[in-house]
Amino acid sequence: MKKIRDAINGVDLRRFRFLLQLFFFVLLVYGGYFAVNLGQSLPTFACGFNDAGRGGICYLLPLQHQLAMSWGTLFGWAGLMVLQGFLFFALWFFILNKGWCGYICPLGTIQDWITSLRTRLGVRYSRYTEGQFRRLSLIKYLLLALMILIPLGIGGALLPHDMGTPFCDICPGRMIIPMFTGDFSQLTIDFSTKTTMVMTALGMLVTGLFLAGAFFKKRFFCFFCPMSALHYLLSKPALLKLKKDGAKCTRCGDCYRVCDMEIREIADEVKEPRIMQDDCIMCLKCVAHCPEQGALKATFAGIPIFESTEQGFIKRMTKGHHDEHKPQ
Amino acid sequence: MNTNPSEATAPAYNRSRQAREAETLLDRIQDDFPDNPQAMRYFYDLFRRVYCQGEPVKHEGTLVGTTCIHAPEELIYAFGATPVRLCNGSYHYDQIGADFMPAKSCPLVKATLGSLHAKAAVPDTKSLELIVNPTTCDQKTKASAMIEAMGYRVHDLELPPAKESEEARLYWQRSVRRLALRLRELTGRKLTRNNLRQAMARTARAQTAFRTLHQLRKSAPALFLGKDAFLVTNAYFFDDLDRWTAAVERLNAELQLRQMEGFQAAQKRAPRILFTGSPPIFPNLKLPLLIEEAGGVVVADETCSANRMLYDMTAVDEWLLNDMVDGLADRYLKPCTCPIFTRNDDRQRRLLQLAADFHVDGVVYQAFAGCQVYEMEYRSIADVLAAQGIPMLYVETDYSPDDMGQLSTRIEAFLESIKTRKRNAR
Numbered sequence: 146m147k148k149i150r151d152a153i154n155g156v157d158l159r160r161f162r163f164l165l166q167l168f169f170f171v172l173l174v175y176g177g178y179f180a181v182n183l184g185q186s187l188p189t190f191a192c193g194f195n196d197a198g199r200g201g202i203c204y205l206l207p208l209q210h211q212l213a214m215s216w217g218t219l220f221g222w223a224g225l226m227v228l229q230g231f232l233f234f235a236l237w238f239f240i241l242n243k244g245w246c247g248y249i250c251p252l253g254t255i256q257d258w259i260t261s262l263r264t265r266l267g268v269r270y271s272r273y274t275e276g277q278f279r280r281l282s283l284i285k286y287l288l289l290a291l292m293i294l295i296p297l298g299i300g301g302a303l304l305p306h307d308m309g310t311p312f313c314d315i316c317p318g319r320m321i322i323p324m325f326t327g328d329f330s331q332l333t334i335d336f337s338t339k340t341t342m343v344m345t346a347l348g349m350l351v352t353g354l355f356l357a358g359a360f361f362k363k364r365f366f367c368f369f370c371p372m373s374a375l376h377y378l379l380s381k382p383a384l385l386k387l388k389k390d391g392a393k394c395t396r397c398g399d400c401y402r403v404c405d406m407e408i409r410e411i412a413d414e415v416k417e418p419r420i421m422q423d424d425c426i427m428c429l430k431c432v433a434h435c436p437e438q439g440a441l442k443a444t445f446a447g448i449p450i451f452e453s454t455e456q457g458f459i460k461r462m463t464k465g466h467h468d469e470h471k472p473q
Numbered sequence: 474m475n476t477n478p479s480e481a482t483a484p485a486y487n488r489s490r491q492a493r494e495a496e497t498l499l500d501r502i503q504d505d506f507p508d509n510p511q512a513m514r515y516f517y518d519l520f521r522r523v524y525c526q527g528e529p530v531k532h533e534g535t536l537v538g539t540t541c542i543h544a545p546e547e548l549i550y551a552f553g554a555t556p557v558r559l560c561n562g563s564y565h566y567d568q569i570g571a572d573f574m575p576a577k578s579c580p581l582v583k584a585t586l587g588s589l590h591a592k593a594a595v596p597d598t599k600s601l602e603l604i605v606n607p608t609t610c611d612q613k614t615k616a617s618a619m620i621e622a623m624g625y626r627v628h629d630l631e632l633p634p635a636k637e638s639e640e641a642r643l644y645w646q647r648s649v650r651r652l653a654l655r656l657r658e659l660t661g662r663k664l665t666r667n668n669l670r671q672a673m674a675r676t677a678r679a680q681t682a683f684r685t686l687h688q689l690r691k692s693a694p695a696l697f698l699g700k701d702a703f704l705v706t707n708a709y710f711f712d713d714l715d716r717w718t719a720a721v722e723r724l725n726a727e728l729q730l731r732q733m734e735g736f737q738a739a740q741k742r743a744p745r746i747l748f749t750g751s752p753p754i755f756p757n758l759k760l761p762l763l764i765e766e767a768g769g770v771v772v773a774d775e776t777c778s779a780n781r782m783l784y785d786m787t788a789v790d791e792w793l794l795n796d797m798v799d800g801l802a803d804r805y806l807k808p809c810t811c812p813i814f815t816r817n818d819d820r821q822r823r824l825l826q827l828a829a830d831f832h833v834d835g836v837v838y839q840a841f842a843g844c845q846v847y848e849m850e851y852r853s854i855a856d857v858l859a860a861q862g863i864p865m866l867y868v869e870t871d872y873s874p875d876d877m878g879q880l881s882t883r884i885e886a887f888l889e890s891i892k893t894r895k896r897n898a899r
């Protein structure tokens with residue numbers, strides 16, 4: 146038992162994550178070809194516009210559609226349908242918590258690949274300043290609010306119908322993910338009405354920003370992601386948890402250094418054991434880079450599944466010291 | 474220990490006061506205790522050769538002195554230079570250095586100044602081409618100009634007085650980059666990903682060896698004595714890095730064997746002591762030695778001549794120069810429990826955790842007379858320990874041997890009270 150645990154805690158997290166992310170990427174982006182269908186309430190950007198390959202559908206798409214129904218329908222029988230969709234979404238999320246972001250989300254994975262490309266090219270990363278960080282992390286809540294309010298406005302006939310699914314219009318997933326199955330049709334500006342023109346042009350812009358941003362900043366887009374905002378509202382009861390034992394923490398800051406989401410609390414907070422912050426993507430890099438036995442751990446339904454250990458830390462760092470070819 | 478004739482014509486180093494000081498201490502460390510680990514011979518011999526006979530330690534490239542643990546050694550190694558830590562523990566130099574500092578100053582700073590002023594100091598100060606002086610406590614900060622006046626080149630490595638804020642962290646990262654530039658000028662070499670990575674691999678191996686030794690000291694009854702542990706970490710100040718690491722690895726292997734054989738380095742009931750405060754630096758191992766001569770055993774420490782210097786490890790996410798250098802900067806700032814920083818909750822938590830992990834019975838707090846920061850933190854540390862029911866002995870002392878008698882009485886009384894407590898608890 147102890148052997149197994151040591152092996153898990155000593156895992157080469159980078160490789161493990163790479164493989165798992167690849168697996169889920171294939172499942173969600175190409176799964177459709179193998180008749181995989183995980184439903185339409187997935188708490189991750191399995192883009193619904195990827196008609197041919199999708200192995201399930203990103204919940205934001207049906208959510209926006211549903212909310213845009215006329216109020217009469219929405220607050221009537223269809224309300225139940227909305228509720229049901231949300232319930233499935235919550236259930237999926239309940240199992241893995243933000244692990245969906247660190248291990249499954251195709252957009253997250255693409256950003257990590259871009260990061261890999263950057264490090265291979267020997268280009269350094271950029272970081273936000275602390276002030277920028279605090280302000281930026283509010284944007285996702287704003288996007289979430291708009292994403293709910295605009296369709297509601299349409300349903301109430303307060304806004305024009307061609308705003309349809311406003312977030313999808315500007316979501317980089319819509320343009321990028323279908324490309325992986327050879328579908329470049331989303332990569333256009335829709336000139337049918339003025340609104341669609343503005344929105345799709347904005348979408349182009351966001352996609353460009355997504356690609357460029359992710360090149361310089363690790364997980365650039367995740368800081369603004371409304372899905373992540375929606376996640377955080379539900380994350381308290383989820384089964385997968387990130388825990389910290391502050392007494393064992395030396396506040397060395399190693400975990401904070403490696404955190405793609407620049408979450409300072411992961412290093413500095415020593416009183417609260419439930420350490421997950423709203424931007425966290427549960428990549429568990431912090432756990433892998435903590436040299437203190439048991440200071441950080443991921444638990445599933447209360448059972449520790451991955452824990453920081455001295456041995457694991459040393460093993461991973463030694464690999465870095467001696468890895469000749471890859472800067473990653 | 475043979476001296477060849479050419480050395481004999483040089484000034485009789487081995488009869489200097491410093492050499493005798495070192496010798497007396499080494500004799501006590503070696504002879505007062507039975508069953509010293511075989512692997513400790515390397516360290517005993519090293520100190521005898523270097524401190525008692527004045528044998529120079531060979532070094533690669535430029536020799537760069539450091540006056541505190543905040544100077545990132547990996548950078549120095551990466552430039553092909555060799556760091557040597559100048560913090561000094563000799564009473565002889567303390568007296569020489571007294572000329573430079575006000576009467577009530579820290580003996581460590583005085584001794585460091587004294588050794589830099591002296592002609593044939595140990596470790597070797599003649600070949601220093603640069604001294605990196607982190608701006609830590611007031612006394613070290615002000616020592617900088619005095620060292621410069623002696624004719625040395627000094628780099629003031631600016632350290633922020635607080636370490637919590639992001640501003641402090643960035644300031645320090647810039648400061649470390651500036652040091653890299655200075656080292657580039659000095660050595661004429663370039664910092665590259667590969668030479669830094671190699672340097673980091675070497676210190677990481679040393680830190681790993683230290684951690685293994687540290688963990689072995691958790692075992693109860695004790696496997697290993699604190700006086701030897703301090704000697705090992707003190708050798709790190711000046712010894713060749715890889716040779717030091719190999720010697721510690723041999724020691725670890727021997728201790729692991731001892732562990733399997735159920736060996737005991739101290740009595741089962743020997744009070745287990747956690748040592749904190751001003752650093753014991755060779756040859757001033759007075760206090761740890763007195764504790765162990767009185768039947769206690771120092772099982773762990775929180776001092777910058779041992780644990781604080783070697784325990785913490787650097788994490789790197791992307792093995793590119795920028796991330797490695799920033800990672801190093803963080804390693805030398807964030808986990809540091811030095812009392813020069815504004816707050817000391819990290820030090821408090823570290824002590825409590827060490828006390829728990831090492832089954833500690835009591836804490837001995839050494840404050841050098843004149844080291845204000847440690848003196849000032851005494852109260853807050855005493856309070857948190859008292860709240861956990863851990864007894865603490867606060868000892869204000871310096872490098873002079875005069876208070877030995879009085880100290881040993883106090884230590885004996887402290888150890889006795891711990892034993893009584895333990896008996897009553899059972």
Ligand code: SF4
Nearest residue numbers: 192203313316318319
């Ligand atoms: S466009 Fe974005 S939000 Fe819309 S379904 Fe695709 S991934 Fe989800």
Ligand code: SF4
Nearest residue numbers: 246250253367370373
């Ligand atoms: S935060 Fe990042 S990983 Fe998570 S859903 Fe959004 S884009 Fe995907």
Ligand code: SF4
Nearest residue numbers: 394395397398400435
């Ligand atoms: S890496 Fe571990 S010990 Fe260091 S600050 Fe983070 S949790 Fe604390």
Ligand code: SF4
Nearest residue numbers: 404425426428429431
């Ligand atoms: S806090 Fe840890 S798990 Fe969360 S994003 Fe940062 S490194 Fe990943």
Ligand code: SF4
Nearest residue numbers: 541542609610777811
């Ligand atoms: S007490 Fe602090 S400032 Fe002084 S030498 Fe040690 S670490 Fe440096």
